[in-house]
Amino acid sequence: MKIKVGIVDDHQLFLRSLSLMLNSSRNYKVVIEATNGQHLKDKIYAIPELPDIMLIDVSMPVMDGQSTAAWMNRDFPSIKLVALSMNDKDIFVINMIKAGCCAYLLKDISPKDFETALDDVSTKGFHNSDVCNARRLMKYEEGVVKLTENEKKFLQYACTDMTYKEIANLMFLSERTIDGYRASIFQKLNVETRVGMAMEAVRRELVRI
Amino acid sequence: MKIKVGIVDDHQLFLRSLSLMLNSSRNYKVVIEATNGQHLKDKIYAIPELPDIMLIDVSMPVMDGQSTAAWMNRDFPSIKLVALSMNDKDIFVINMIKAGCCAYLLKDISPKDFETALDDVSTKGFHNSDVCNARRLMKYEEGVVKLTENEKKFLQYACTDMTYKEIANLMFLSERTIDGYRASIFQKLNVETRVGMAMEAVRRELVRI
DNA sequence: ATACACAACGAGTTATTTCCCCTTTTTATA
DNA sequence: TATAAAAAGGGGAAATAACTCGTTGTGTAT
Structure with missing residues (x-):
């Protein structure tokens, strides 16, 4: 049984090629693609099967990653949310985690580690990468x-x-x-x-x- | 005859999936991949065939897009350079054009427009997208x-x-x-x-x- | 009730910034 | 080479910023 994945990313080139990559693997199937949160909202009610995992880009126009994740978390609590970003700033990580993401992946991740992370999310329900170091994030919150x-x-x-x-x-x-x-x-x-x-x-x- | 393409991008996930996408098309073949300019320098002399077009990410660690493009332009003047970025700030566009790029593409481009741009570069030798508006760039330079x-x-x-x-x-x-x-x-x-x-x-x- | 924190307000003093008037030296270029 | 433009330096005055004392009222936790 393939893991169903959704992707929201404003970089169409990335969106389409990542989708192609996942679809060409044996374990994943992309069931929805969108270029921003609003676009996702408009599409998600019309698709035949919901994703198990939703990949959400952090910085997007119209409706950004944080709002998108928060909305997904409220309206589709059973879908696992994974933040996908090129920015490792603590504030972004914290915002996405708070918005309900169970993993925060950087785009410079290797395809191999990427699949490992998705498997973790699928089986364990979360994936801890280096950017999600709890101690450092707490320290950051204190420093605010x-x-x-x-x-x-x-x-x-x-x-x-x-x-x-x-x-x-x-x-x-x-x-x-x-x-x-x-x-x-x-x-x-x-x-x-x-x-x-x-x-x-x-x-x-x-x-x- | 397929167009030979090289890619330099620090986002491995993007790099690998874009490569996959290009390889799965009829018109392109990826002959070299690297995660930054230094990495490219280390690899390019060891590959059997040089690319016709080199896709260069603008912001990369170790050796950034500008330096990479400038170096490629000097040492491999026959290879067409295409800047690939998520940032449309004038200063980045100007720097990459000055470094010898014949096109500046944004990562939110659609796969279709992307192929059109690559075809332009391959046949005409350049591709003008909206971000490359000469008048606006000149005006920017004046304002500096x-x-x-x-x-x-x-x-x-x-x-x-x-x-x-x-x-x-x-x-x-x-x-x-x-x-x-x-x-x-x-x-x-x-x-x-x-x-x-x-x-x-x-x-x-x-x-x- | 009573302490406590803190937002809001006030006068006076010192330090820093900003502006005005200059001269001399160096650099660019017609 | 003459001449202009820019860089470097100077004194002094006015405006602004920064600091040191306060007082009062409001909410709130004990």
Whole structure:
């Protein structure tokens, strides 16, 4: 009995060739292909047999991997979700695991290891690769600074050409309050200047650039 | 007569499945596969027949697409180079074209368009996709700010927690000279504060973060 | 009830940044 | 080679950022 697989990936060339590869193997059969989450939603109710395993790309247009996985997990809890990405950043791994994926595979994986991983998911229900190291992910979560809503808003403005006075006016707060946010964020990010704060915010992806 | 193709891509899963796809078609034959430029260099002298077209991924570890393309262009000028990337940023396109690629394809291309592009390269010697719009690329090049060597070095330091005084000491220059760089970059980037400069530098990828 | 954390606000001081006015030296090029 | 443009350096003043003291009110955990 072949394992039924679904694939969602915006890179059509990859999608089609991976599908071809899986179909040409003895153990797998691709039952659904989509180029993004919305596309998958539109198709999945019309196919004759549901997949056992759904391969989900992390970065996709229209509807990204996280939303897609979360939706699949809710509406099709029996389908095993596997994240497939070229990005090994902790935040992506955490988001996909939280969204219900039972494995996170990198695209530079060898076809052999790939099949091993899929077999693991199929038999054990999960597959632990190096990127899923629980200890490291926990440590990452600890390291995430917690900012209040106003601090976040202020930080966004602080990463622009505006002066603090202008930011205070924009937020309808006094310069003192603004200065309090600044001091608080300085401590949390362990920096000593506004530029340092801005760059650290970029590094930690706390601001939209 | 089949068109001989080579592939360099660090995503093994993509590399192997694309290879499988091309080999299973009537018109193409994959004669060399590598996971990065250095790997390609190590292998290419040992294969019986050279490719007609070399597909080169843009972002790879060890030796990236640009260096790989430049090297191929110098040592194997008769092989047609095709950039293959998921990134459509102008700077990547420009770099790969300058390095000698005669086409720049995105990985979200459909297998059909992909074959059309390869046929174009094989018969016409090039393929123009939307990302290669000459007018837009020229406009991009015009918009690139030109910084002097010292300005670049200063900008890198200016995007840290250091004060200008510290930067001046580090660069063995007076604070006045540093201030001259600052004023010059402010004008070129059209900003009014140090944070604005830093964020604009990030946006234009003028600094390593 | 009472401590506790924290968001919000305030005055005053120091440090840094930004801008204005310059001169001298080096580099490019007509 | 003359001339212009760019790089490097300088003093001082105004604006902005950063720090050090506070006070008040609000929610919340004990």
